[in-house]
Amino acid sequence: MKATIIVTPKKSVLDPQGEAVKNAIHQQGMDCVTHARIGKIIELDISGTDVTLTRQKLEKIALEVLSNPVIEDFRIELE
C-alpha cells in the first residue's frame, strides 16, 4: 500500500520559514495570502492488506520517527 504522511508545525509554534515564504509571495504582488506554514511529505510503501492494522503501524511510525509531537502534527493518507 502507499501511504503519505504530511507533517506540519503546530499552530502554536513560530514558523519563520513560513513567514519568509509568505513575505516572498507578497513581494510577487499576491498579498491575498495571509498565512504560510512549511511542512514535509513522507511517502512510504508499506506491505500488508489490512487497512486498520496498517493505519495503526503508520500512526506508530509517524509518532515515533516521522514527527516530533512537541512541535509537529501529522496526518496520514492511505491508498
Added chain:
Amino acid sequence: MRWAVVQFPGSNCDQDCLYLLQEVLKQEAYYVWHKDSDLKNADGIVLPGGFSYGDYLRCGAIAKLSPVMKSVVQAANEGKIVVGICNGFQVLCESGLLPGALIRNKNLKFRCHQQLIRVENTKTRFTSKYESQAVLNLPIAHGEGSYFADPSTLKSIAQNKQILFRYCSEEGSITDFSNPNGACENIAGICNTKGNVLGLMPHPERAAESALGCVDGLGIFQSIINGS
C-alpha cells in the same frame, strides 16, 4: 570519572570534547560509536555537537534511534551524568530525556559567534562552580537552536529550577536583543528534574583553555567532577 563521548555519523565536536576531558581535565575518556550499546561503565556521557545524520528529517531525530541511545537513556535513569552540547541537546530533547524541542532560529540565520549567557541556578551538579547570575562568554554555532516548549512545560521547568542558562546582555539582563535565536524566555540550557542530564546550545568545550581566549566553559565540567 570515566567519560564516554558518543560519536554519531555527522558529529563534529567529538574530538574537542575528548581533548577537553583527557588533556585539560585529565579524565579517563573514550569514544563510543553510535552502533555500540556498551558505554563501558561510564560515569559521565557527552553527546557532542555537529550534524548527526546530516540533520535529516529533524536535528537529532535519527540519532535518537541509534543503539547507543538505549544505553544512554538507561544510564540517565540510573543517575549517571549526561551532557548534550548543541546537536547533543537536540538529541536529548528528541529522546525525551529533556523536555521541549529545538527549532529553526527565528531570524532564519545560522548564528556563529560569541554569546553571553547567564547562570540561572548554581545549585546543580553542572553549575556549582559558578557564582550566582555569573555571565559567561561561550561560542554558539547553530541554525536550529531556538528552545521551544508549550506554556505548561515552561512553567514547570521554571518552577523546578531546571533552567540553567539564559542568553543575556553584558550587564546580565535578559533582553530580546541578547537572544540570538528567538528561544522561549531566552533559554540556552536546561537540566532534567533529577538534575543529572544537561542540555545546552552553546559550546563549553570551545571555551575551556586559555589558548582559546576564554575558559568560561570549564566550570560546567569542573562542577561535575568536583561533585562526583
